Amino acid sequence: AQKVTQAQTEISVVEKEDVTLDCVYETRDTTYYLFWYKQPPSGELVFLIRRNSFDEQNEISGRYSWNFQKSTSSFNFTITASQVVDSAVYFCALSVVGQNFVFGPGTRLSVLP
Amino acid sequence: NAGVTQTPKFQVLKTGQSMTLQCAQDMNHEYMSWYRQDPGMGLRLIHYSVGAGITDQGEVPNGYNVSRSTTEDFPLRLLSAAPSQTSVYFCASSFSGWASYEQYFGPGTRLTVT
Numbered sequence: 001a002q003k004v005t006q007a008q009t010e011i012s013v014v015e016k017e018d019v020t021l022d023c024v025y026e027t028r029d030t031t032y033y034l035f036w037y038k039q040p041p042s043g044e045l046v047f048l049i050r051r052n053s054f055d056e057q058n059e060i061s062g063r064y065s066w067n068f069q070k071s072t073s074s075f076n077f078t079i080t081a082s083q084v085v086d087s088a089v090y091f092c093a094l095s096v097v098g099q100n101f102v103f104g105p106g107t108r109l110s111v112l113p
Numbered sequence: 114n115a116g117v118t119q120t121p122k123f124q125v126l127k128t129g130q131s132m133t134l135q136c137a138q139d140m141n142h143e144y145m146s147w148y149r150q151d152p153g154m155g156l157r158l159i160h161y162s163v164g165a166g167i168t169d170q171g172e173v174p175n176g177y178n179v180s181r182s183t184t185e186d187f188p189l190r191l192l193s194a195a196p197s198q199t200s201v202y203f204c205a206s207s208f209s210g211w212a213s214y215e216q217y218f219g220p221g222t223r224l225t226v227t
Binding site for chain 1: 156218219220
């Protein structure tokens with residue numbers, strides 16, 4: 001069975017601090033896909049990134065970066081120089097062939113001015 | 114493109130009432146799904162469809178029905194509402210049910226059952 005754990009329920013940082021959101025996944029499949037979604041206070045879910053199990057390269061997009069490590073089954077998300085607009089709930093999700101998406105419980109990030 | 118649309122945005126029901134949450138997408142996506150979001154539990158899959166005429170149950174299907182008569186529409190029916198169904202409901206779609214495709218979500222419907 002697939003499982004996603006986001007151990008940090010809530011994180012609070014001051015603007016301009018760096019923050020890392022942890023995601024640990026469990027699967028026995030060798031082919032799988034990992035995703036991050038953002039849910040701002042307005043409530044919609046916004047797709048941020050997809051990573052497949054064969055590509056362990058880290059990804060950077062502006063202030064966002066993702067660190068995928070198969071050895072620790074982790075797909076962590078770092079926001080550099082956080083801003084108030086980054087305040088949201090962030091979900092990590094796992095998908096394997098023949099199975100549906102499994103979402104983690106989410107991490108609520110509050111960035112204080 | 115409107116993407117994924119959901120109606121209504123808010124709904125209050127009394128226990129035992131029935132209703133249909135509407136979902137439509139204009140991206141010609143094959144895969145559509147319904148989730149419910151409850152505090153601390155992430156998103157849980159209710160039902161999904163891999164194409165018109167094909168539906169299947171997800172993790173928490175009890176009390177809900179779906180049908181998929183067209184590619185665009187995927188309504189969710191609550192048969193006899195219960196307070197435990199108070200939640201935020203999201204409809205999503207993706208190009209196909211293949212694991213690699215990201216899902217796009219509608220704006221959600223906040224349902225309260227009293």
